[in-house]
Amino acid sequence: MIHKKRLGTAGYYTAAIVIAVLAMIPFLWMLSTSFKSRGALMSVPIEWIPKEPTLKAYIKVFSKFPFLQTIGNSLFISVIYTLITLLSASMAAFAFAKLRFSAADLLLKVFLATMMIPTQVTIIPLFVVMNKMNLINTYGSVILPSIFRPFAVFLLVQQMRTIPNDYLDAASIDGASVFQVYYKVALPLCIPTLATLSITTFMESWNDYLWPLLMLTDKAKMTLPIALSTLNGQYATEYNVLMAGALISMIPIIVIYCFAQKNFKNGIMAGGIKG
Amino acid sequence: MKGNGPGKNRGCGGLITASPFLVPSLIGLAIFYLAPMLISVFISLTDWNGLDRLFADGFMRQHYIGLENYRSILTSDEFWKVLGNTLEYIVLYIPLMLLVSISVATLLSRQRKGVGVFRVLYYIPVLTSWVAASLIWKTILAPQFGAMNNILALFGIKGPGWLLDEKWAMPAIVLVSVWKDMGFFGLILLSGIIGINTSYYEAAAIDGAGPVTKFFRITLPLLTPAIFYVMIVSLINSFQLFPQIMIMTDGGPNGATQVMVERIYKYGFRYFQMGYASAFSWILFVIIMLCTALQLRGQNRWVNYDS
């Protein structure tokens, strides 16, 4: 029995580590590239540990644009974007999953349908709409679309549908209003999903490039991906600088990820206590 | 779809109760989605080049060509070839991605030492930009010196030319996409697994169920809503496969990886035929919608809500 368990542990870690290595290879290469000088970039075979590590690439990234301001803009946009998405999507999802209303099925299908048209052909029309609303060159143009995120609504609908109705019924019998049922019962039970959603939403907003580029023409409002794109020339790409920039822009997401991960555990607890 | 979700006779139903919850989404839907989509329907009926001022005076009069774009797309060889390439991707990608991300999620759901670290590491590919990922994958998949073919050679297999080979380019794209997405879908499935009430497992343990039985009797059935989500979303995303194609092959070799959205982008922004691109998109829309409708219809057979 003990023997079998050990075997299971060994198997578990072997599998887990193999996948981890596969997942990490490109990341490690990015890391090593970012410490290389330009000449050492593309040697064959790959030079995993730079022979002469240098911070040149990082210095270039930091000296190229007002770093703090850019990060500040990106954080501001992404945090508000994520909060609005979480709120708006969870509300809609609650209505779809737990409040019966006519045309709910049809409406959910309309929500889904909006994901099916490539943004490549709606981008100019959306630009025109934004222009009509005088939103160009305002943070609103980048943040406001977060009030409708069909992917988020759909994900939360799926999660809320698994919540047993008895929980909600019990709460409403105790005299809770619909809003109270929503935020006291339904939301806490969705915490793992909300945590997941906050990572993916934050990341999407954080990495978004073309739309902020179109909307925020004022240099003072520049976001990080746009700032990083200023490191590329027309003919040549300095991969070490590119990778240094990419790594720096990954940090906030990793931080948020670690933070959100804690909520996975809280989610279990919430489920456990209430159940 | 009747009867999914549902608070049987709950007193608080009805559109009036639901509407405050829906208003923000509905406003966003109308302004940021339906309005542009409606405009693009009109564009698809024109020969607009995507450069002239949109909706200047007499725009429709000058550019209207009826259903001509649709006719010429559906009768072109290119459309069917590109649809075939897209379907090839989907057929290879979805089963592989599901298998990998369910495995990843199961692995990460275990209460083992260090699982928190693995959860972070597995998500790294999602965070890695396509530019960086494609550079390294091109090196790994390089036919002569690449790591992949060197490893295959150890087993006596002569590896193909991958991205340079017309037959193998799409499977290579699938491989890299699965690598990139496994963390994303793995995470969604993981939060589904974690959301499963622990009392089910406790009850099963009392009955003496082993881990395998637990997985197939409890985890998998209760995970079906999350799996269903992953299938719907990944199908929609796969039909719109784009960045990895642009960065890794740009549609080559010899058109073997040209897919729907790659064509739409090129027609709209490179060949200046935005009307044609819009019509192309609406055809794609109909295709995706039909596939999704099939999935929705089938869900009652296997998706398990409200246990």
Added chain:
Amino acid sequence: MKQLIALLLTLAMVFALAACGGTAPAPEAKPAEEAKAPAKAETPSEAPAAEPVTITYCNFNANGGQEGTLDEMVAAFEKEHPEIKVQVETIAYDDYFTQMQTRVAGGTAPDCYELNIENFAAYANKGLLAEITGADTSALNETALNAFNVGGKQFGLPESFSNVILIYNKDLFDAAGVAYPTAEWTQDDLQQAAEAIRALGPDTFGIWQPITYNEMFKVVAQYGGALLNQDKTAFTINSAENLKAMQTLVDRVTVSNVQPTAEQAGAMGDWDWFMSGKLGMIPTGIWAFQTFTENCEFDWDIVVEPGSTQKATHFFSNCVVMNPETQHAEAVAAWLAWLTGSTASADIRLAHGWDLPALKDMDALAAYLQVTPPENKVAVFDSLNYLVMPPVIEDYAKMCDIINEKLSAAAAGTMTVEDALNAAQAECEAQIKLG
């Protein structure tokens, strides 16, 4: 507690949005928070005479290192013209044209902006550019100027130009015991030298000349061929001259293998190979000088590209154009003329080693010759005598893509060169209408 705040926020938002969204759906639904933000430069104002007018200029060429140079130019211009202020927007090349197209179609294009030659053709032919009048263009190189003249109207001014020369690794030539290339070289001489260098080692190659559309239109000209007939009314992609030219290039990959196949090349690009010291020759642009100077640990130099029956060299130019909807046409014309044609601007440009100004008078460029390596920098100017223009047509991008697709098949050996050119000819004829 957190949930309570969340709820309050939710309620506030629902009411705020419901209040303005309820009655009139689209245009008025505008949240208060951002409505006050200034939307400057979008609405060109009726500026009083005393106030300087502000014009907006959007470009990609300064991105990735020359932003400071452009700022310096703007400062110098504003000093000369205190009545004009230039607001610069620099955007990365990759998405530059996507964003520019969106802004043009959406009616918010800047007063003036930069285009490359391919996109210039599309924009000019679709009537999206203003004719630039009243600008003094006498100092500009005529070949370059003509490239942006459509139907006798000057829709763009050449901002800068670059050409392509043959760069070679002196150390590898020495090792192979071959004499350095000269301006008199033909493709046959090149082939012999490439074979000698290839013999140096299994992963040392003689030359890398990408088998792409861009190389094709130049190389076929060296053999007396062309992609279009003289008056641009028919494609001549599969002519005998073209076939001979492309067969020569493809044979270097598939037959003599003096050029790496895609498989041999792996993930490294042509510049990477050259900088690694394992490539004898590379025809590339003068924009490579700085990078090669910084990264090559061997001696290298340049020479005018070899020809065959005649010489032909590449010419690349970006141009600046005017938005017909600008409120300040005169100020824009003044800025564009100064940027492209003035000595002051040229001096700043040369001092920072940023492309060549497209000037007629080569003496103004003397400073350029003094920066070495390469020693033989005069080859850059000599090459200008053999310039061949890209066959600019309205559907330029489509023609490029079709030809590239077929050429890549030929280079990979999955198609014969003849079949590839025939297929490209057929597809271009089917899909592109020539004016």
